Amino acid sequence: MKTVIGIDIGGSTTKIAAFKDKELIAEPLCVQSTDALTSIYGAFGKFTVANHIDLSEIECVRVTGVGASFISEPIYGLRCEKVPEFTSVGVGGLYLSGLERAIVVSMGTGTAMNYAYRDDGGKIHVKYLGGTGVGGGTLMGLSKKMLGLDNIDSIVSLAKAGDLGKIDLRIKDLYNLGGGDLPSEMTASNFGKVLDIAEKSDLALGILNMVFETIAMLTVFAARNYNIKDVVLTGNLAEIPQAKDIFASMKEMLKTNFIITKNAQFGTVVGAALSKYDGAILEN
Numbered sequence: 001m002k003t004v005i006g007i008d009i010g011g012s013t014t015k016i017a018a019f020k021d022k023e024l025i026a027e028p029l030c031v032q033s034t035d036a037l038t039s040i041y042g043a044f045g046k047f048t049v050a051n052h053i054d055l056s057e058i059e060c061v062r063v064t065g066v067g068a069s070f071i072s073e074p075i076y077g078l079r080c081e082k083v084p085e086f087t088s089v090g091v092g093g094l095y096l097s098g099l100e101r102a103i104v105v106s107m108g109t110g111t112a113m114n115y116a117y118r119d120d121g122g123k124i125h126v127k128y129l130g131g132t133g134v135g136g137g138t139l140m141g142l143s144k145k146m147l148g149l150d151n152i153d154s155i156v157s158l159a160k161a162g163d164l165g166k167i168d169l170r171i172k173d174l175y176n177l178g179g180g181d182l183p184s185e186m187t188a189s190n191f192g193k194v195l196d197i198a199e200k201s202d203l204a205l206g207i208l209n210m211v212f213e214t215i216a217m218l219t220v221f222a223a224r225n226y227n228i229k230d231v232v233l234t235g236n237l238a239e240i241p242q243a244k245d246i247f248a249s250m251k252e253m254l255k256t257n258f259i260i261t262k263n264a265q266f267g268t269v270v271g272a273a274l275s276k277y278d279g280a281i282l283e284n
Contacts, residue, residue, distance in 0.1 A: 002059035005047075005078075006273025007040060008088070008266075009067025011109055013236065014039040015269040016047045022277050026051040028266040036067035044075060064088040064272040083272045087282045090116030090126030092271025093232040096261040102230040103129075103223045106268060107237035109137040111215050113222050124275070127283040129222050134214045136237050142207050147200050155204055156240055162205025169193040183253045187213055208242050216250040216258065223256055230257045234267025 001021050008015040010033070017028040029047045033039030040063075048055070055076055063071050064083040071080050085106075093104030094116050101117040104126075112131040118124050144150045149158070169192030172184035190210040194203075219231045237243060238260050247258040263270065271280075 003053060003057050004059055004273045004276045005044070005053075005061045006083075006088075006269045006271075007044070007061060007063045007065075008269035008272060009033070009036050009040060009063060009065040009070070011066055014043045014067070015266055016043045017266055017269045017273055018047070018051065018053060019270075019273045019277075022274065024270070026053075028263060028269060030265065033067075036070040040067070040071070040075065060276070062272045062276055064268060081276070083275055084282050085268065086112065086114050086128040087126050087275055087280045088268045088271035089234065090114045090271065091124050091275045091280050092267035092269070093234055094118065094124060095270055095274055096234070096263060096267055097230070097232045097259050099230055099232065099259075101228065102232045102259075103219055103226065103228055104232045104234065104267070105215065105219050107135055107215060107233060107235035110135040111218070111235075113219055115222070115226055115228075122278055124278060124280045125283055126280060132214065132218055134211055136211075136235075139207055139211050139237070143204065146203055146207070149204075152240075155208075156242065158201050159204035159208050159242060161201040162199075163202050164205055164209055166195045166198040166202045167191055167193065167206035168209065185249070186253055190214075205242070208240065209246055211237070212243055212246040213250065216247060216254065216256075219258075220254045220256050229255070230259060232259045232261065232267075234261075234264050236265050238264035 003018050003020045006017045013030050014033045015030045018025050031043045060079045061075050062081050062083050064085050068082050089106045090104050104114045104116050106112045110133045113129040115127045143155045149155050168187050169189040171182045171186045251258050
């Protein structure tokens with residue numbers, strides 16, 4: 001069987017992955033993009049050369065993401081097939097996690113939630129549940145305005161020294177003996193207790209925490225609606241170091257299994273390529 005290439009064309013990055021016989025044959029690649037078409041051809045060329053993939057070995061290219069609309073002709077003579085982004089997210093999340101059923105979340109500029117499951121015949125069904133405008137765009141916009149920073153690495157590094165106790169109002173701040181059934185460390189109000197002595201590092205961590213807690217709470221509501229405990233987190237935000245700790249703490253509080261897998265940022269592009277094999281059904 002020939003190789004299937006997946007390409008996820010986002011607003012700021014283009015990602016590429018390759019599968020053969022349902023096996024990932026190379027490490028996925030991510031390149032920054034300011035122009036969709038330029039980044040597509042640049043990423044494709046770099047990826048195929050680095051992994052010694054000849055054009056004759058490729059069956060087709062599967063494209064997804066907001067930039068897929070820019071593709072109207074074959075890439076280097078190869079047939080292009082467009083894949084709905086939500087389908088790609090669901091298929092990729094199940095593959096990366098090894099689960100048969102889960103809420104799969106794509107954390108990009110905004111956040112999208114999908115219910116994905118494999119039926120008895122092996123086909124994957126994906127249902128888009130909704131989303132929120134809180135995501136990477138929120139993180140970058142607030143950081144630029146509040147911290148004067150627009151580089152994600154700088155924001156993440158600054159937040160490492162942050163103290164949420166100077167930023168967020170927690171249950172323990174409201175109740176001397178705790179909040180009954182609510183954990184004392186649970187956030188009652190993001191940025192509800194910004195102390196005068198709060199520093200930029202505290203604000204940076206507060207922004208990250210607010211974004212991740214908002215995503216966590218919304219996905220928990222979706223998971224409970226489908227009686228599911230497993231939530232697979234994908235997208236660029238999943239690679240932020242603080243995400244692991246914040247979602248781990250939310251896991252205990254909300255009794256939900258938040259999963260960040262290897263290659264989590266490539267969930268969508270992995271799903272775009274993989275959906276070629278078993279097919280996937282996008283439900284209304």
